[in-house]
Amino acid sequence: MPTPWPYRFTQNAKSTQSSAIRELFKVTANPEVISFGGGLPAPEVFPIEAFKTACDKVLTTNGPMALQYSNSEGYAPLREMISRQMDSFGLKLGLDNILITTGTQQSIDLISKLLLNNADRLLVEDPTFLGALQIFGLFGARFTTVPTDSDGLQTELLPEAFRSGPQFMYVIPTFQNPAGVTLSLKRREALITLSDQYGIPIVEDDPYSALRFEGETLTPLLALDAARLGTADGYAAGNVIYCGSFSKTLAPGLRLAWIAAPPEVISKLVQIKQGADLHTPIFVQMAAYETLRDGFLEKHIQKIRAVYRERRDVMLAAMDEHFPKGMEWTHPAGGLFLWARLPEGMVSAELLRTAIKMNVAFVPGNSFFAVDEKAGERYFRLNFSNMKPERIREGIRRLGQAIGEAHKV
């Protein structure tokens, strides 16, 4: 006899769905399936030996500290290392500008707790990262979207969007997820100017920018905003909250990321983080620092770039060979993803059913559109970082076949 159900879930929790990607992750656990669906780094580039040595050293020399409770701000040497990474952009961040988090997903959660009231309006790109949409949705956000093209966010449409009164704008300027496009320098400058003019903060999500295959590095929005304020400011009162991550440069399984922002914002986020998980596992912070210090990170990034560049090239070549006419796709200069559009009349979510039968998977585009899911129905996202070249070739061949079959129907 069933007992009465005592739980009254909140409305936002009730409407929360498991992300399409996380669910796909389960299906594609089958090793027969070639999955371009996740955002998984290549396990071949994980610095397992270096990390093992670092764990051993941390536990041997500093075990009690590595296993004890720690402060919520994060491990000071790691924060110092992070702040020095921004030096090349002329930005002098202090320790009080940096908070260590348990992955960018947590960074977004903490920022949402700081800035989002239920039913607040929020500006996002169309399309954008669905993991962010999921958490914003849990906080009851209503979305205004700004479309992107091959130069990223269309900043000429921003003034109207800013006038809708959003709490902040969430943007992925470099090698955007899902589209793989990068916001041009001119548009970055326009975004910073408009953000200041309208008094709307920008949350800059930047997990991929280190993974550039070609072309020149573009200045992050945080550094452009600091330049606007002048270097004497030391980023005391800027408009940008920057989210960095070690998931794509070290390893995602460690859940290690950071937020850089004005000290007053960081100090409030520290209090909110106390309530979220007290602190990011200190052992992981110390072992990551020990792994990455003394130039290891920079050398390691070179290695990842070479591997991912080859995989992108292999994927693009295979798409040229196997995909039918009437299709278009982006040519990312870095990162993990590219974004493809099916011929008119085709729907990517329907294609996925055919594709899975042929043991190949991707993420349909509709989930990346915050308001009008239908706008994404011809699109899909492909990840090129996780599979070895021969699997990429075979997967794109299968996918081309699936598209061909679905196209005939």
Place this chain on the structure above:
Amino acid sequence: MPTPWPYRFTQNAKSTQSSAIRELFKVTANPEVISFGGGLPAPEVFPIEAFKTACDKVLTTNGPMALQYSNSEGYAPLREMISRQMDSFGLKLGLDNILITTGTQQSIDLISKLLLNNADRLLVEDPTFLGALQIFGLFGARFTTVPTDSDGLQTELLPEAFRSGPQFMYVIPTFQNPAGVTLSLKRREALITLSDQYGIPIVEDDPYSALRFEGETLTPLLALDAARLGTADGYAAGNVIYCGSFSKTLAPGLRLAWIAAPPEVISKLVQIKQGADLHTPIFVQMAAYETLRDGFLEKHIQKIRAVYRERRDVMLAAMDEHFPKGMEWTHPAGGLFLWARLPEGMVSAELLRTAIKMNVAFVPGNSFFAVDEKAGERYFRLNFSNMKPERIREGIRRLGQAIGEAHKV
């Protein structure tokens, strides 16, 4: 020239304060200070060598998995180990009853996201764990409190409290933080019956129960609720959400804990956890499992018990020797804390100022009272797990002196 401040913090974020304990943690970083203020385990009992061996083994045999993205539910062998821990109470939990979290602070955060709307009412003990009050406050909870005595929560006052319409009751039944008291079996049964009668879920926070120094183990509320439902149920629709933790039995710096609840609750919490940090660092989960498996945990807990029992005894003896007449304190049968009351007319927050000058610290009682802070002003919490016996003796001597001096004034 200052730039206009674009950030509009939410009302709940604005009213969030750093917890008194976290702030004290900074002051007491000074090694001269003998701090009874934190809730820190003894670093001497951390199984550093065993954990180091486990890290090495995990990275050697399963490095790519340990560093890659993982599922949100948590590492299956660890969840299996956790569910088997409850077998001795006749409770057969399945994997779908268990979610791994990044510390109990996160467990409480996820449960709050599931159940707390802004301005919802919540039932808590008086006094209770202030880290929980902090996170509930961030969700805008309003509190109803139920007083405790030496047998824990006064359940005869529950019917009236339940009629105030709380979303749930948060309770720490065993070796309660801060009071060190334990809810009697009779009261546990009354709580379970009333929870079912009024349809109010119970969140059972149980980080300390393994650390029992004497007397018989009491059945957790989760298992009593399962017994009410009958074993055939498999805990499909119970009223209790149980929060367990490895912070006090393995190491807090790893941030490793779990929630046990009906599958429908867990499945919603899994979605919410996706938004909070995707998953708890999988490397940490695997290394913890590898450390604790094959009976290591049970043997290790015996060792911790012996160390903490001695420290409790040393503290109680020193209090008998150095504390003035007119004071009272609890005699906990386990856990990490005891709870003392100053002579009439004295205020523990004022005493703390004197005490810190004499290089000894504790947490004043007022922070542990959700509604009427004044009710806690004569109380303070002492932690006996973190300091070695000679430091405990010296700290209590100093504290006795501080009390004596404040008493004279």
